[in-house]
Amino acid sequence: MPKVIRVNMTDLSVRIEEAPAAWAGLGGRALTSTVVAAEVPPTCHPLGPNNKLVFAPGLLSGTAAGNAGRMSAGAKSPLTGTIKESNAGGTCGRMLGRLDIKAIIIEGQPASTDAWYNIRISNEGVVVEPETETVGLNNFAVLESVARRYGEDKGVITIGSAGENLMLISNISTRDPEGKLRSFGRGGLGAVMGSKRVKFITIDQDGTRPVPLVDSAAFKAANMVFTKALKDHPVSGQGLPTYGTAVLVNILHEIGGLPTRNFTSGQCEHHDMISGEHMYDTIVARGGEPTHGCSLGCVIQCSQVYNDKDGKYLTSGFEYETIWAFGADCLIDNLDLIAECDNVMDDLGVDSIETPVMFGVAMEAGILKFGDGKEVLRLLREEIGKATPLGRVLGGGTALVGKTYGVARVPVVKGQGIPAYDPRSVKGIGVTYATTTQGADHTAGYAVATNVLNVGGKVDPLSNVGQVELSRNLQIATAAIDSTGLCLFIAFPALDIAECLPATVDMLNARFGTKLTMDDVVGLGKTVLKLEHEFNLAAGIGPEQDRLPEFFELEAIAPHNVKWDMDQKELATFWNF
Amino acid sequence: MVMRITVKLFATFRENRFKEARREYPPGTTVADVAAELEIEAGLIGMIFIHGRAAELDRVLEEGDVLALFPLLGGG
Ligand code: SF4
Numbered sequence: 113m114p115k116v117i118r119v120n121m122t123d124l125s126v127r128i129e130e131a132p133a134a135w136a137g138l139g140g141r142a143l144t145s146t147v148v149a150a151e152v153p154p155t156c157h158p159l160g161p162n163n164k165l166v167f168a169p170g171l172l173s174g175t176a177a178g179n180a181g182r183m184s185a186g187a188k189s190p191l192t193g194t195i196k197e198s199n200a201g202g203t204c205g206r207m208l209g210r211l212d213i214k215a216i217i218i219e220g221q222p223a224s225t226d227a228w229y230n231i232r233i234s235n236e237g238v239v240v241e242p243e244t245e246t247v248g249l250n251n252f253a254v255l256e257s258v259a260r261r262y263g264e265d266k267g268v269i270t271i272g273s274a275g276e277n278l279m280l281i282s283n284i285s286t287r288d289p290e291g292k293l294r295s296f297g298r299g300g301l302g303a304v305m306g307s308k309r310v311k312f313i314t315i316d317q318d319g320t321r322p323v324p325l326v327d328s329a330a331f332k333a334a335n336m337v338f339t340k341a342l343k344d345h346p347v348s349g350q351g352l353p354t355y356g357t358a359v360l361v362n363i364l365h366e367i368g369g370l371p372t373r374n375f376t377s378g379q380c381e382h383h384d385m386i387s388g389e390h391m392y393d394t395i396v397a398r399g400g401e402p403t404h405g406c407s408l409g410c411v412i413q414c415s416q417v418y419n420d421k422d423g424k425y426l427t428s429g430f431e432y433e434t435i436w437a438f439g440a441d442c443l444i445d446n447l448d449l450i451a452e453c454d455n456v457m458d459d460l461g462v463d464s465i466e467t468p469v470m471f472g473v474a475m476e477a478g479i480l481k482f483g484d485g486k487e488v489l490r491l492l493r494e495e496i497g498k499a500t501p502l503g504r505v506l507g508g509g510t511a512l513v514g515k516t517y518g519v520a521r522v523p524v525v526k527g528q529g530i531p532a533y534d535p536r537s538v539k540g541i542g543v544t545y546a547t548t549t550q551g552a553d554h555t556a557g558y559a560v561a562t563n564v565l566n567v568g569g570k571v572d573p574l575s576n577v578g579q580v581e582l583s584r585n586l587q588i589a590t591a592a593i594d595s596t597g598l599c600l601f602i603a604f605p606a607l608d609i610a611e612c613l614p615a616t617v618d619m620l621n622a623r624f625g626t627k628l629t630m631d632d633v634v635g636l637g638k639t640v641l642k643l644e645h646e647f648n649l650a651a652g653i654g655p656e657q658d659r660l661p662e663f664f665e666l667e668a669i670a671p672h673n674v675k676w677d678m679d680q681k682e683l684a685t686f687w688n689f
Numbered sequence: 690m691v692m693r694i695t696v697k698l699f700a701t702f703r704e705n706r707f708k709e710a711r712r713e714y715p716p717g718t719t720v721a722d723v724a725a726e727l728e729i730e731a732g733l734i735g736m737i738f739i740h741g742r743a744a745e746l747d748r749v750l751e752e753g754d755v756l757a758l759f760p761l762l763g764g765g
Contacts, residue, residue, distance in 0.1 A: 346735065347763035355700060357764030362699050366757045368741045384708070388764075389700060414764070432764050558765050565763050566736055570743070604763045671741055 114214045117238055119231055121308045122161060122220030126238045131214045137626070139171035141197040142595035142640050143215055144186025148195050149643045151217075154650035158190035158300075159278060159307040161221035167208075167269065167313075168216075170597015174209020174323040175331070177619050178339040179599040181205055181407025188651070189299035191280045191466070191509055192526045192551035195647040196299035197594065201406030202286035204267035205597055207317040211235060222309050228276075229309055232262070234316035243311045248273060250459040250497075251285045251293055254312055259291070267315030272461025275302030277499040279507030281462045281470065282306065292428050294406050297463045298528065298553060300509070326625035334618035338602075341612035342411045345605035347567060352414040352601060353403045357432035359388030360532070360560075361439070367564055367573065368671045369537040372440045373482060374472040375523050375530075378537050378669045386439030386447055391418070391430070394447060399423050412601050418451050427455040433554075436532035437468030442475055442482060449485035456492045462507070467492075469529030470510040477517035479506075521663045526551035526653060535660055536669045536676050538563050538573045543583035543678065546658050547686040549644035555600055557587035561607060568607030576678050580686050588689070591644075592637035596620070638689060645687065655684055692716055694723070694750055697757040702729055714750065721746040723756060735761025 114131040138146055144166040156162035165187045172180040183205030189196035208216075216233070230243040245261075246254045250272040258268050267287060274282035282302025283295040325331045343349045351359060361383055364370035368378035384390060395402045400419040405412075406429060420426045430451060438450040457464045471488055474480060479502075480487040495503030505516050510529040514522030523530040528551030535542025540559025548556035559582050563573035571578045586603075593600055596616060606612040617628055648654075664676035691713040698706055706727060714723065720737055724730075724746070736759040737744045750756065 346733075346761040351700065351760065351762040352764065355762070359700060359762050360764040363736065363759060363762065366697070366699075366738050366741055366759075367743075389703065555765060560765070561763065564736070566743075566761070567763055572743070574742070600765065601763075 114212050116214055117216045117233065119216070119218050119238065119240060120220045121218060121222055121229070121310065124229070124240050126240060128238065135214060137636070138595065139173070139214070140168055140182070140184040140199065140595040140597050141186070141591060142636055143168040144184045144197050145195060145640055145644050147215060147217060148186050148188060149647045152188050154188070154647050155652065156188060158188045158193070159303060163188050163304060163307070165218040165301070165304050165308060166215055168214060169205040169208040170595060171620055172623065173205040173597040174207070175325065175619070175623060176409065177335055177598070178342055178409060178411040179602055180597045181409050182597050182599050183208065184594065185284055185296040185301055187301055187304045189301070189551070190303050191300035192528050193651055194526055194549055194551055194653050195644045196301065196550060198296040198298050198301055199594060200286050200294045200296045201410070201599070202267070202288045202294040203407065204269060204286055204315050206408060207267045207315045209323050210317050210320040211315070216313070218308050218310060221307060225309070227309065228311045230311055231313045232316070233313065235319040246311055248276070251461050252459050255287055255291060255293070258312060258314055262314055262316070264291070267317070268312055270312040270461070271302045271305050272459060273497060273499070274460045274462045274507060275306040276311070277504070277507065278303040278306050279462070279496070279504065280509045280512065281466045281507050283461055283463045285458065285461050288406055289408055290428070293458045294429060295458070295464070297465060299551065302461050325623055327622040331619055331622035334615045334622060337611050338615035338619065339411050341605040341609040341615065342602060345609055347604040348412045348601060352412050355388035355392050356402070356414050356416050356430065357388070358391050358430070358435050360432045361387040361436060362389065363564060364436070364533060367537065368669070369534045369564065369573070370436065370440050371523070371532065371534045373443055374441060374476045374521060375534065376521070376667070378534050379671055380440035382445040383440070385445050386435050386450070391447060395419070404428065410599065412599070414601060420448060426451040427458070430454055431464065433532045434464040434468060437465060437472065438485070438488070441472040442468055442488070444483055444485040444488070446485060449489070453485065453488055453492065456489060460492065460497050462496065465531050466509050466529045469523060469531070470506060470513050473510050473514050473519050473522055474506060476521060477513065477519050479517070522661060524552060525660060526657055528552045533560050534669055536664055536674045537672055539576055539678065540571060540573065540579040540582050542660060542676055543579045543683065543686065544587065546660050546683055547583065548587060549641065549648055555590065557583045557590055558600070558603065559583050559586060561604065567604055574672060574674060576682070579678070580682060584686055584689060587641060588634060588637035590637070591640040592633045595636060595640065658683060690716060692718065692750060692752045695755045696723060696727070697755065699757065699759045700762060701760055702758055718750050719746065720744060720748050720750065720756065723750070724758065729758065733760050735759055
């Protein structure tokens with residue numbers, strides 16, 4: 113029987129329960145959001161004893177399904193005050209699938225803040241022990257310590273110093289197959305883990321067997337159709353593996369949607385220096401790997417290993433959003449410096465979107481100059497890393513820095529930094545930023561695909577027509593995909609190749625012996641969105657917060673000279689389903 | 690009479706070609722004509738932008754146009 117592990121940090125007790133029958137069809141985001149909505153009082157303080165931190169592998173985790181290596185973390189977010197789901201690659205999702213663990217729920221809070229703990233999960237049970245060795249250490253040192261003490265092959269979920277210091281920009285990191293880091297990036301979940309005084313969790317899959325399949329022949333057949341679609345589609349089969357997500361830099365620059373200099377222009381002069389094409393050439397010239405996976409079983413492999421000029425590892429999982437934020441929004445025209453910032457952020461355990469978007473506002477505030485990558489590194493290491501008073505202000509994220517320094521141009525929705533696509537020139541993504549239950553988040557309903565990339569049809573990015581419907585359909589589909597453990601990038605082939613999505617439903621049915629249809633999966637997406645929305649309403653985050661910051665309505669952006677002009681009433685129709 | 694067009698190429702389209710070039714074409718030239726001249730298979734073109742706005746293959750170019758051609762790409 114599938115298990116649920118509850119670790120109560122108030123009295124350090126562990127309960128291993130049978131998963132309720134009602135959770136049978138839930139995994140990933142559907143399960144983290146169901147648990148948070150059912151068990152966390154919406155009005156609780158996110159860093160208090162009533163919040164819960166939930167980890168859930170996806171429904172297909174642990175199977176041989178292509179790109180099924182993602183798992184979800186959920187809680188009430190201290191950054192946004194909303195419900196939060198954040199997912200990441202790494203090795204843990206797969207291991208939890210094999211261990212038949214549907215969820216790990218961390219509840220309560222120790223009365224004293226003197227001690228830290230580690231949690232170790234294996235086939236034999238769960239151990240909670242005081243932790244001293246890694247306290248105060250950052251993520252790479254934690255991985256080393258865990259490997260030395262418990263073995264190289266363990267799954268690890270950890271926080272760096274930023275999470276220990278309860279910073280709102282902190283994330284939760286997890287070990288990838290190569291022993292580097294992947295992150296549950298957004299929403300300050302590292303602070304939630306820190307508030308529970310949990311420094312790290314290890315997962316040990318020794319003694320487990322392959323995940324049982326009700327119909328393994330049907331599973332294999334469906335997986336073949338699925339992986340063929342991933343390989344056949346030009347985006348997932350060619351573009352992403354070659355250039356990674358940074359290929360978007362030149363595209364967004366070209367259409368005037370690349371937010372530059374804290375969202376004051378849609379184009380960046382040195383775009384070619386920070387582009388995916390330039391990154392690819394650099395990686396190849398220095399003996400790095402342009403094509404790399406964040407988890408086992410990834411067919412697409414959008415990740416990469418980026419070396420410095422001496423051919424030594426600098427960073428991996430070097431994403432468009434990070435490169436955009438430092439490169440264009442903060443005007444740092446040097447990819448090596450940005451890679452170094454990326455590595456330091458991974459180590460401290462801070463969100464690589466929130467942090468550089470915050471720096472854009474800090475630059476506008478005059479804390480440092482636009483383009484000063486060296487000073488960014490110093491502030492990361494010496495102020496945020498050491499939790500000085502300035503470091504804590506910066507570590508409070510984009511909105512807090514804006515407030516503290518009286519900046520009016522603060523790109524956030526529900527307190528979370530707006531990512532790499534300007535909503536004035538890509539209006540569909542603006543609808544997603546405004547309406548998603550998560551605070552500004554491009555992945556929640558990636559309208560860029562249809563507005564700009566001509567995937568899943570075409571909707572004019574500069575017109576308001578059709579954007580609410582587009583964002584709604586994408587948000588519903590995304591909520592469903594986020595529940596399977598499949599990586600969201602399967603959406604590119606899924607939007608264009610008819611057999612792709614039905615193949616994922618066939619895999620679910622072959623795994624569990626169910627008779628789900630596409631309609632059921634869409635229904636699951638709708639249910640997830642609605643229960644997340646209800647949580648937010650009960651938390652006091654109402655429709656008046658489903659909007660973009662005012663400056664988007666006041667300031668036209670070059671080159672198309674466009675403002676955000678979507679009617680609030682039209683936006684509110686998003687929830688009509 | 691010739692038209693001067695700035696052509697920008699991206700990703701794989703740059704291989705054995707160029708990043709950006711000012712080129713001359715006779716009036717009436719379409720996007721498809723430019724692609725053919727550059728030996729870019731029309732079926733591989735994913736995005737066409739003229740002055741940063743989406744355009745189709747049959748669009749007739751005008752003097753001073755900035756044309757950008759991308760294969761089908763994505764990210765997020
Ligand atoms: S496509 Fe990228 S994000 Fe998705 S599983 Fe593969 S490496 Fe990870």
